[in-house]
Amino acid sequence: MRIRVVDVFFEAAHYTGFSDKYNYLHGHTYRLEVEYKDRLGPLDYLLDFEELNSIVRQIASQWNYKLLVPETDIDKIKITGPFKYATAEAMCMQILSEIREKLGDHNGELSLTIWEGPRYSANCSEHDKK
Numbered sequence: 001m002r003i004r005v006v007d008v009f010f011e012a013a014h015y016t017g018f019s020d021k022y023n024y025l026h027g028h029t030y031r032l033e034v035e036y037k038d039r040l041g042p043l044d045y046l047l048d049f050e051e052l053n054s055i056v057r058q059i060a061s062q063w064n065y066k067l068l069v070p071e072t073d074i075d076k077i078k079i080t081g082p083f084k085y086a087t088a089e090a091m092c093m094q095i096l097s098e099i100r101e102k103l104g105d106h107n108g109e110l111s112l113t114i115w116e117g118p119r120y121s122a123n124c125s126e127h128d129k130k
């Protein structure tokens with residue numbers, strides 16, 4: 001007999017440490033599905049669904065919004081970036097500015113929307129400059 005907990009999510013950034021293709025820092029919305037299998041006991045019961053769900057969610061919450069790196073790199077990590085704060089809003093303004101630089105003589109209005117996953121976005125235009 002099997003019982004299952006599904007749809008436990010966490011957001012994290014990582015790189016693999018061994019692959020040219022996936023060795024660049026990137027993020028995922030990880031989705032967990034856990035299955036517990038055992039023989040049925042005399043109560044026709046394996047495990048409390050809520051207990052298993054709670055355990056999995058607690059572990060996922062510890063990994064949420066973390067940077068996951070290979071152990072070989074733990075002492076080598078140097079974080080750099082062009083942002084005072086690395087928010088979607090700041091990234092939006094930076095990307096918009098870089099697009100503007102590459103447009104040359106094209107002086108039309110630009111706006112940009114950057115999505116953080118399927119539900120959240122920041123939209124900016126050059127009027128939003130400080």
Ligand SMILES: [Zn+2]
Nearest residue numbers: 014022026028
């Ligand atoms: Zn990945």
